[in-house]
Amino acid sequence: MDPINGGQARIMNSWLRRWLFTTYHKDIGLLYFVTSLWFGFIGSILALLIRTQLSVPGNTLLSPGSYDQAVTMHGLIMILWFLSPLAIGLANYFVPTQIGAADLALPRLNALGYWLYLAGGLMAALGFFMPGGNANSGWTSYAPLSSAQYSPGPGPTFAFAGLILLAVSITLGSVNFLLTIAYLRAPGMTFSKMPMFTWFIAFTMLQMLLAFPTLISALLMLMADRVIGTFYFTSSSGGALLWDQLFWFFGHPEVYVVLLPAFGVVAEILPVFSGRHLAERKVILGATALIVVPLSYLVWTHHMFITGINLSTQEVYSVSTLIISLPFDLIILAFIGTMTRGRISLKTPMLFAIGSILLFIIGGITGVFLSSFVLDVVFRGTYYVVAHFHYVMVGAAIFGLIGGIYYWLPKMTGRMYNERVGKVHFVLSFIGFNLLYFPMFFLIDMPRRYSTYPADAGWTGLNQLATVGAFIFALAQIGLVYNLVSTVRSGPIAPPNPWGAETLEWTSPVSEQPVSTGRDDNRMGGSGLWDSPLRAVLPIGTPHQNIGSSTGPILGMGAGGMPGGGTKGDYAHGAEHQSSRPVSLGLAAVVSVLGIGLLQYWYGLPVLFLGGAILAWTLVGWARDDLHGRFSIDELLGQRWPFHETVKLKLGMWIFLTTEVVVFGSILGSYLFIRSQVPYWPAPGSIHDIPLGLTNTLVLLTSSLTVVVAVHAIREGNQRLLLAGLCSTFILGAVFMGIKGSEWYQLFHLENAFNFTAGLPASVYYFTTGLHGAHVLAGMLVTLYLIKRTLNGGFSKENHFAVENFGLYWHFVDILWVFIFPLFYLI
């Protein structure tokens, strides 16, 4: 074997291992960063197709069907696969370093989040290549247009399933970040000293935590409608309005989810480049925490002013929407006030930050227009709305995040970007942006999502201006790509803290901690020019660099590039910080979703089984890793946390259960909404067997008692009682599932089969109890793991937080049934 080629293969292999199996926050940050830019590229191509189609009236470049897909996927990809993940990428990279943490609290969960995000995005993109095309009902996926009847085919199913994966990924991420920010701050990093970017990421994660579960619920119901034929959104008893309510309960907070990270970036950049402290820091934080975050859940109905909701509801939500503009007013004035009497250095990051503020002012003020439910009668569904939210989402959010990219690029790459190109990038972006979106404010009578328009409508000139602006804006982004690539390849070496910033990520104290040494020190040492993580992830670089003897660190493996040849070198935690399970779960998700989407064909079911098999194999592997302590970093515990702190670990479970409460809150809320809309509902006892249901309720509640016994036993150090408690819990869970199964079986074989497609009562019953049953099943699987670990002697008086956390979960599932039982059996 040719030694050189063999070596190359080995390096390639290591390179693949690093990026597939990494759980290190900076690596995952870079994966998010690069992947989100790719999705941004796809979304931009779709945007240019849209603008080209609308450049002349009566254009036939895109068929109406293709146009609808382009519009739909442009929105979904840009908001959910580009904007938020770009922010999450920066957050992954910089939140731990800003607060002096070695990594995120749960590194493998973080990796899993990335792979689910990518899996979802690939599924959504795959939809374009399916017969019948991709989702085409707008990013809002209004029912019943998004149903199997009006959007048939595997494409939309892929897109919606992809959205579920994304939403799950984001939910996992929010648990992880909140836990990290709550407990992994370095000593002395008090909340009052915490950097603004981290603060705003915390706000963002809190918003995600409460908003995305509703999206998950809504999408699960939509998938049930599409795949097994339930009637949540297809019935004429309020199906369309139910989707509106659920979607916008997610959709409005989502606006702030997109916006707040950019505000965090701007709040970092402004003081640094003005040479002053951030003005009114406490006001900014207070306004966001006390008004923006909570109130964002109380304004969603302003998206529904003309859906036929009653007048007083419109008035209330109009006022709440106005109130939410007040904190933004304070924030913007504080931002501007920061510059007053400063010494403003107009470097590229600052230009983008200022651009972000300026464009947000326009986006925000037009938002006040839209809060008027009377004006909204005309604005709703027109280009005025399109202009408004692009000023917020592109203007404020993307300009801010691009500012963040320039700001942190020297930190991520160790090199400086080209300032002149950066400035040209900004100027062209700013001009292109305004030329693109400002004309749309005057297209008040042109409905959105029109695939074409007649020449006599009077919309041609404004549309052409917008199209010209779109191409200028798109071409300007070549500046960004040029700067990213050329900085990584050949930018001059950056000083450790080029901007004179005061936040922790620039002073890099992380080097004191073994877990996070590595590439930072390497770069700081000045000799590790090739070890830039960004370089390793970008498909660039000349061949001789890739095989050079001292260039191992380029590829992320080996320690040859370390000054002094330290073995803890570049990829400090190397193998023990890697796990193949997250990417394997991502694969399981892709294959399962493929199977679900293709169920209409004969091979759908086998593919779904294959996905299930990979999932089972991965979960077993993950459990075995834990049983054998293979993933040796104590997740969350790190080095500094003694075991008696494990009580705090419960916080993670509580945060997770919060998302579960929102998931089931949305589902039970939907039940109540449907009950309020349908004229007919079966009387108690007429379909469901009340004594049997009651028995099952008692079985499940008893299992809560056995869990209490188990938890108390191990708190006393009694392993045998723990084992007995866990086994009883498992058996009671199995009995519950058995009774449930027999109930379903009987209902299916009633004279008038009460099956999935037997009407709204059946839809709601099977969906709700089915999802609850899935939770019981998941709990039983965890019980099996705990039993195995108990048999291995894995729990002790001091170390048993897995049991404690399982206890919380199991109680939650039981309490849930206490709500479900009366709703379906008794009333």
Added chain:
Amino acid sequence: MLGVYLATVPPTVGIWSSLFNLYNVFGAIAAILVISYLVYNVVKYRRREGHDEAVEERGEEKVNWRKVLFTLAITSSVLFVVELQTFNSVPLIVPPQSSDPLNIGVVGHQWSWTFVYPNGDRLVGNLTVPAGRVVILNITSTDVTHSFAITGLDVAVDANAGRYNSLWFTAPDAGSTYTIRCKELCGVGHAFMTAKMTVVDQATFNAWIQSTGGKPGS
């Protein structure tokens, strides 16, 4: 001339336009003030080459409560004024008490509008209304969600299956025509889901509706 113009403005348009003008005035003033303040700061305090005087000490972090309250007071007052006017403009949505409104049913479906007259007549793609009379449309859908909008009359409401939403208007000029569009994505025919509205005088309307078989709308 002006009087003629005013006389022919439909009431819904009058309400919407004057409200929009109010928002535009305050919105433009606010935008110009804040953006000017921003640009002024950027220009005034930008670092100049050659004037690299000693870096000013970073100021202590202190909340200027007076400024905060002042900002809130100004903004709230402006918001209060415009919101009050929005509340005063509710007649755009709520039909006036009219002794003699004309009720017409509207059914949206992929991808056309059907109009159901009081005499039971159903017409696809063509709405004829008498000039000067309060018209109330009761709008629904038989399939996906549509949104019914009359360009130039500033009225719109969603069409959902299984429920009726209504809107009202009065078209003052006989002989004028309007375009009806769908404002909610409803499938591939969304951009082509238009209808024509023709305004005729009451006598012509009565004659037309009788010729189609029924009695005049009442």
